[in-house]
Amino acid sequence: MKCYDCDLDGRGATAGIGICSRCNLVVCADHGHVTPTVLHLSGGMGKATRERPGRRVVCHTCYAAERSA
Ligand SMILES: [Zn+2]
Numbered sequence: 156m157k158c159y160d161c162d163l164d165g166r167g168a169t170a171g172i173g174i175c176s177r178c179n180l181v182v183c184a185d186h187g188h189v190t191p192t193v194l195h196l197s198g199g200m201g202k203a204t205r206e207r208p209g210r211r212v213v214c215h216t217c218y219a220a221e222r223s224a
Pocket residue numbers: 158159160161162169182183184185186
């Protein structure tokens with residue numbers, strides 16, 4: 156699959172490294188941002204978050220949107 160943002164920029168078919176967890180578009184290493192994410196346990200006893208963070212990929216546009224405001 157090719158990066159959607161590269162396609163828009165006319166950079167051609169750059170191979171994507173992941174899929175944005177927000178908009179589900181394919182992103183390359185340049186346009187994607189891999190960010191740690193804390194996993195929450197559903198229900199149960201004790202602490203509600205896991206010891207180690209997971210990760211997710213967001214595209215440049217969604218990353219900027221999350222950082223804004
Ligand atoms: Zn790209």
